[in-house]
Amino acid sequence: QRAHATCYGGSDGSGTMTLFNDGESCGGRCYQIVCDAANDPQWCLKGKSITITATDYCPPNYRRACDNGGWVTCKRRGGFRFTINGGSYFEPVLISNVGGAGDQISKAWIKGSKSNKWEAMTRNWGANWQGLSYLNGQSLSFKLQTSDWKIVTALNVVPSNWAFGQSFRSNVQIHA
Numbered sequence: 001q002r003a004h005a006t007c008y009g010g011s012d013g014s015g016t017m018t019l020f021n022d023g024e025s026c027g028g029r030c031y032q033i034v035c036d037a038a039n040d041p042q043w044c045l046k047g048k049s050i051t052i053t054a055t056d057y058c059p060p061n062y063r064r065a066c067d068n069g070g071w072v073t074c075k076r077r078g079g080f081r082f083t084i085n086g087g088s089y090f091e092p093v094l095i096s097n098v099g100g101a102g103d104q105i106s107k108a109w110i111k112g113s114k115s116n117k118w119e120a121m122t123r124n125w126g127a128n129w130q131g132l133s134y135l136n137g138q139s140l141s142f143k144l145q146t147s148d149w150k151i152v153t154a155l156n157v158v159p160s161n162w163a164f165g166q167s168f169r170s171n172v173q174i175h176a
Contacts, residue, residue: 079170082142082157085128087164091135092128093121095144099173105129107145112138113160142170 032051035044083094095105105127109118112135121129140158145151154170162168 079157079173080142080144080152080154081167081169082140082154083167084140084158084162084164086130088134088136090130091164092124092130093142094128095142096127097169097173098127098146104147105144106147109143110135111141111143113140113156114138118143 032049034049037044037046078097080095081097083096085092085094093108093110095108098105108121108123108129110121110129110131110133111118112133115133115138119131119133121131124130137160139156139160140162141153141155142157143151143153152172154172157170158166158168
């Protein structure tokens with residue numbers, strides 16, 4: 001018998017469901033999954049649950065009702081993670097390992113070591129953000145704001161000898 005998951009897409013509870021707000025919280029929104037032991041005592045452990053972070057973005061299932069249920073606080077180890085992708089003037093940055101109340105990043109800024117000015121980034125897709133400056137050969141700093149208005153700054157988290165495809169963990173995190 002197939003399981004009933006939530007309004008986010010698939011009915012198998014696999015975690016490959018459509019993410020809230022077009023994937024803006026990809027890697028940042030946590031969901032708690034609880035098996036209904038009353039309806040299926042053979043396969044459920046009463047009172048047990050797991051917490052997952054959905055990191056994929058799939059087509060939505062608009063026929064399902066959505067009650068935004070199941071969101072829980074994301075408990076993270078370590079700081080934000082910044083993965084530098086793209087090439088030359090196109091440098092999308094995947095921001096992941098976002099803690100706190102499960103809120104997504106609402107604003108992001110980037111600053112190269114050769115500048116005193118923070119450049120606003122734009123959301124490219126999901127949790128990928130991009131700036132429009134040529135920052136090769138510079139160490140990179142990031143300033144992030146969550147949808148609940150918390151702001152954190154990760155200074156010089158990416159060294160000047162970075163390469164595309166590399167990922168760097170900061171020493172800052174948002175705690176609920």
